[in-house]
Amino acid sequence: MANTTKLNVIFGDVTLGLSGPGFHYIFAYDRGGLESLVQYGKEWLYRTPKPAFWRATTDNDRGNGFSNKSAVWLGADLFSACTQIDVAVDGQAIPLPIAPENNKYTDHETAEMVAVTFTYTTTTVPATTVTVTYTVDATGKITVATHYNGATGLPELPVVGLRFVMPTPATGFDYVGLSGETYPDRMAGGRPGTYHIDGMPVTPYMVPQECGMHMDNDQVTVTRATTQNNADPDRTSYSLTVRQAGKPFAFSCLPYTPEELENATHIEELPAERRTVLTVYGATRGVGGIDSWGADVEPQYHVAGDQDHDFSFVIDGTIKY
Amino acid sequence: MKAEISWLDDPQTFRINQLPAHSDHRGYQSVDEAAEHDSSLVQSLDGTWEFAFAQDPQHRPVGFYDPDFDRSDFDRLAVPGHIELAGYGQIQYINTAYPWEGKHYRRPAYSMGADQPEKGMFSEDPENTVGAYVKRFTLAPALQNKRVSIEFDGVEQAMYLWLNGHFVGYAEDSFSRSEFDLTPYLQDGQNLLAVEVFKHSTAAFLEDQDMFRFSGIFRSVRLAAKPALHVEDLTIRANVDDAFETGDLQVALQLSAVDQLVGSVKVSLLDDSGQPLWTAESDAASKLKLTTTINHVHLWDHHDPYLYQLQIEVLDAAGHLIEVVPYQVGFRRVEMKDKIMQLNGQRIILNGVNRHEWDAHRGRAVTMEDMLHDQLVFKENHINAVRTCHYPDQDAWYDLCDLNGIYMMAENNLETHGTWQKMGAVEPSYNVPGSLPQWQLAVLDRAKSNYEMFKNHPAVLFWSLGNEAYAGDDIAAMDKFYHDVDPTRLTHYEGVCRNRIYADRISDMESMMYDPPREIEKYLQNDPDKPFVNCEYMHDMGNSIGGMDSYIDLIDKYPMYQGGFIWDYIDQALWVKDDLTGKPVLRYGGDFDDRHSDYEFSGDGLLFADRTPKPALQEVDYYYGQHD
Numbered sequence: 001m002a003n004t005t006k007l008n009v010i011f012g013d014v015t016l017g018l019s020g021p022g023f024h025y026i027f028a029y030d031r032g033g034l035e036s037l038v039q040y041g042k043e044w045l046y047r048t049p050k051p052a053f054w055r056a057t058t059d060n061d062r063g064n065g066f067s068n069k070s071a072v073w074l075g076a077d078l079f080s081a082c083t084q085i086d087v088a089v090d091g092q093a094i095p096l097p098i099a100p101e102n103n104k105y106t107d108h109e110t111a112e113m114v115a116v117t118f119t120y121t122t123t124t125v126p127a128t129t130v131t132v133t134y135t136v137d138a139t140g141k142i143t144v145a146t147h148y149n150g151a152t153g154l155p156e157l158p159v160v161g162l163r164f165v166m167p168t169p170a171t172g173f174d175y176v177g178l179s180g181e182t183y184p185d186r187m188a189g190g191r192p193g194t195y196h197i198d199g200m201p202v203t204p205y206m207v208p209q210e211c212g213m214h215m216d217n218d219q220v221t222v223t224r225a226t227t228q229n230n231a232d233p234d235r236t237s238y239s240l241t242v243r244q245a246g247k248p249f250a251f252s253c254l255p256y257t258p259e260e261l262e263n264a265t266h267i268e269e270l271p272a273e274r275r276t277v278l279t280v281y282g283a284t285r286g287v288g289g290i291d292s293w294g295a296d297v298e299p300q301y302h303v304a305g306d307q308d309h310d311f312s313f314v315i316d317g318t319i320k321y
Numbered sequence: 322m323k324a325e326i327s328w329l330d331d332p333q334t335f336r337i338n339q340l341p342a343h344s345d346h347r348g349y350q351s352v353d354e355a356a357e358h359d360s361s362l363v364q365s366l367d368g369t370w371e372f373a374f375a376q377d378p379q380h381r382p383v384g385f386y387d388p389d390f391d392r393s394d395f396d397r398l399a400v401p402g403h404i405e406l407a408g409y410g411q412i413q414y415i416n417t418a419y420p421w422e423g424k425h426y427r428r429p430a431y432s433m434g435a436d437q438p439e440k441g442m443f444s445e446d447p448e449n450t451v452g453a454y455v456k457r458f459t460l461a462p463a464l465q466n467k468r469v470s471i472e473f474d475g476v477e478q479a480m481y482l483w484l485n486g487h488f489v490g491y492a493e494d495s496f497s498r499s500e501f502d503l504t505p506y507l508q509d510g511q512n513l514l515a516v517e518v519f520k521h522s523t524a525a526f527l528e529d530q531d532m533f534r535f536s537g538i539f540r541s542v543r544l545a546a547k548p549a550l551h552v553e554d555l556t557i558r559a560n561v562d563d564a565f566e567t568g569d570l571q572v573a574l575q576l577s578a579v580d581q582l583v584g585s586v587k588v589s590l591l592d593d594s595g596q597p598l599w600t601a602e603s604d605a606a607s608k609l610k611l612t613t614t615i616n617h618v619h620l621w622d623h624h625d626p627y628l629y630q631l632q633i634e635v636l637d638a639a640g641h642l643i644e645v646v647p648y649q650v651g652f653r654r655v656e657m658k659d660k661i662m663q664l665n666g667q668r669i670i671l672n673g674v675n676r677h678e679w680d681a682h683r684g685r686a687v688t689m690e691d692m693l694h695d696q697l698v699f700k701e702n703h704i705n706a707v708r709t710c711h712y713p714d715q716d717a718w719y720d721l722c723d724l725n726g727i728y729m730m731a732e733n734n735l736e737t738h739g740t741w742q743k744m745g746a747v748e749p750s751y752n753v754p755g756s757l758p759q760w761q762l763a764v765l766d767r768a769k770s771n772y773e774m775f776k777n778h779p780a781v782l783f784w785s786l787g788n789e790a791y792a793g794d795d796i797a798a799m800d801k802f803y804h805d806v807d808p809t810r811l812t813h814y815e816g817v818c819r820n821r822i823y824a825d826r827i828s829d830m831e832s833m834m835y836d837p838p839r840e841i842e843k844y845l846q847n848d849p850d851k852p853f854v855n856c857e858y859m860h861d862m863g864n865s866i867g868g869m870d871s872y873i874d875l876i877d878k879y880p881m882y883q884g885g886f887i888w889d890y891i892d893q894a895l896w897v898k899d900d901l902t903g904k905p906v907l908r909y910g911g912d913f914d915d916r917h918s919d920y921e922f923s924g925d926g927l928l929f930a931d932r933t934p935k936p937a938l939q940e941v942d943y944y945y946g947q948h949d
Contacts, residue, residue, distance in 0.1 A: 059862040188943050189942055266908070286867040289865040290858075292925070
């Protein structure tokens with residue numbers, strides 16, 4: 001059935017709201033990103049998604065000095081700020097609609113499609129930018145396109161991704177991809193299939209480190225049962241699906257940020273699992289294995305800092321075809 | 322003879338009154354017992370022992386072995402087990418440096434000159450902990466009025482033994498069986514056995530393996546009675562002709578008698594369904610050799626580990642059966658042909674792992690359950706080979722490898738890493754054993770113990786001289802020993818790559834560790850003399866095993882590339898109770914205030930320390946499956 005509904009557009013003073021049947025999204029100019037992603041009354045975002053540059057140091061990264069050489073990306077992962085916001089309605093760029101620019105709108109604005117682009121400037125020297133464009137259509141489908149601008153002089157990256165922190169822990173996730181934990185240089189043994197994972201297992205490496213990567217996925221569906229909304233006693237499971245846009249993507253779904261993992265020397269030092277950290281990756285460094293005290297990951301599994309990296313994916317809307 | 326504590330300081334004193342090493346066969350009183358593998362000639366001494374701990378030799382309970390000694394303040398300790406895991410003595414993990422790094426300045430005896438014996442290094446060491454063990458036993462009926470020996474399967478690192486107040490003997494080499502004759506000192510009724518275990522002796526220089534450093538009686542102890550006529554040693558050679566059709570079986574026996582060597586021996590070979598194929602009889606003699614050929618022999622290999630059953634029956638002069646010795650026989654041929662190692666005429670491809678004995682509750686005192694689990698993991702993941710890094714394992718492990726067709730690189734208990742590599746650099750200025758005559762007999766004894774004990778296992782394809790001990794005349798002598806006694810296997814040693822002037826005298830294969838694939842390829846492209854094996858590769862520390870295809874690809878490209886052994890099988894970490902939460906947690910090096918330490922370097926396994934698989938195992942399964 002063809003969809004004839006249009007997006008409701010709320011030109012707020014500090015945010016841009018978009019809604020339709022079963023969904024409501026808020027892009028916050030002051031927070032520099034997508035602040036709220038509500039489907040069927042359930043909030044999916046704890047804070048605005050940010051570009052991901054860091055991974056918790058693996059033993060191999062430590063041994064060969066990768067983390068020393070690439071330490072600037074830890075700062076960039078934590079502190080890169082949104083420095084520009086662009087909005088386009090039905091393919092036409094418009095001036096950023098904050099007050100008083102938004103005085104020209106009404107309480108019943110609609111559109112076929114709205115795109116919001118956030119530009120993040122890294123804290124690296126030299127600095128570079130990452131743009132994240134959310135294009136929302138009337139079904140609530142969000143197409144996310146991320147572009148990392150390579151810059152000469154930047155060290156290799158652990159990862160390039162986009163990190164979504166969700167307010168409460170997932171009860172599990174289902175994906176169509178490869179079995180087990182896979183990396184670019186360790187995925188031959190992954191068997192293609194549809195997999196269900198209970199909870200968000202942190203691989204219990206003796207020293208907590210990068211883990212839980214899933215390469216080559218068509219889709220992942222994260223399921224939660226709880227919210228932080230005091231007025232919502234419902235504990236029925238609900239889900240959000242991310243799917244590929246043209247080519248398979250990598251993701252991890254963990255209860256921790258890389259920084260939380262980085263700080264622990266034992267798994268029991270990690271905090272209680274309170275949130276869901278879903279990161280979608282456009283590029284990720286291999287894990288290596290020749291040795292753990294100097295040998296680098298093989299060159300084809302590096303992530304260059306001086307080259308562009310692009311990736312896209314889709315967050316399903318509420319109207320299915 | 323009187324026990325001397327100075328033996329701890331002398332590399333030339335490492336076995337006193339020990340019985341000669343021999344085959345790991347077991348004697349039974351009847352065919353039924355043999356079938357059940359339950360020998361009434363054996364009496365286990367595992368269990369609770371009396372125990373006293375001393376921080377150093379000066380504070381040890383001198384004379385505790387005396388029946389009249391007041392041991393009322395002794396504790397109780399479970400044998401087998403590590404002293405440290407029972408709460409005595411600090412747990413420490415360290416890799417290459419010696420455990421006393423930063424605490425004692427030490428050079429091995431004679432390493433700085435023949436006039437520098439370093440007396441008192443361990444006998445007066447204020448940190449050389451001591452365990453005084455006492456066990457009372459009464460001989461079971463079947464052992465009474467027979468010759469009785471005692472077998473210690475593993476005691477770390479030096480032990481003195483007394484029975485009923487009499488000094489019996491002394492042993493080093495933590496990972497080889499030490500056996501003593503108790504017969505002269507046994508008494509009716511209760512006997513009092515006393516073992517004094519020192520954490521360190523000069524053996525410490527030879528046992529610098531990358532592992533937690535423990536002490537104590539960590540493997541089983543048992544009494545074994547010898548009937549009036551007894552098979553002391555058994556050497557089985559089960560080869561095959563050039564057509565791989567006809568088996569050639571040679572069985573050599575050494576017999577001992579309580580008095581006169583009279584009686585007879587019947588030797589049979591049965592197939593795996595119990596059908597006898599061959600039987601021979603002979604009068605008893607101190608040395609016997611029986612041979613036969615087997616037509617259409619069923620060969621042993623990884624995919625079809627077919628085992629025949631050898632049965633030796635010993636009869637006394639009256640014709641009564643007094644001892645039965647069973648042994649599994651696998652016919653196979655290991656050889657170097659056109660510079661390629663072959664098994665039964667086929668190129669060997671090693672889909673291997675290095676395996677430390679490890680159990681997160683029990684340290685290296687692993688259980689049969691652990692071993693069975695490990696064999697299952699091998700089977701499920703196309704692992705066809707194991708290197709017993711870096712010491713001989715419990716003998717049951719060799720039986721399981723025979724049964725399941727796992728190719729073994731049977732390694733000696735030897736690593737002297739800290740004597741030749743410092744801060745990553747090769748610096749052998751005080752290396753032992755090197756070419757020092759004062760250290761040669763000790764390492765040769767280790768080679769002999771390894772050979773004699775495991776020589777009859779078809780699974781053992783390679784003798785490994787040890788790990789990371791550099792190279793000199795002493796290791797060359799070990800290589801020569803193996804070739805002299807055993808033409809049916811090949812030798813392995815990686816350390817010769819650090820001192821290539823010994824290349825012609827040490828190791829039949831070129832062995833490297835952690836060589837990048839492109840370096841291996843260079844070697845293989847340069848018309849090398851020896852086939853290549855990775856004795857350690859794919860270092861699985863934490864989240865690892867990336868890029869394995871670069872190694873696996875070499876298998877199809879270069880016939881002289883014969884695979885290798887992943888480092889390693891299981892993380893070394895220990896369950897402890899978390900003080901904060903009361904929950905069990907896994908702890909690793911440095912978590913016991915142990916310094917100097919190598920911290921998380923203890924965790925390089927395909928399995929986590931609790932034996933759950935790491936995610937990388939599916940990658941190993943995939944790639945090892947390509948050439949299985």
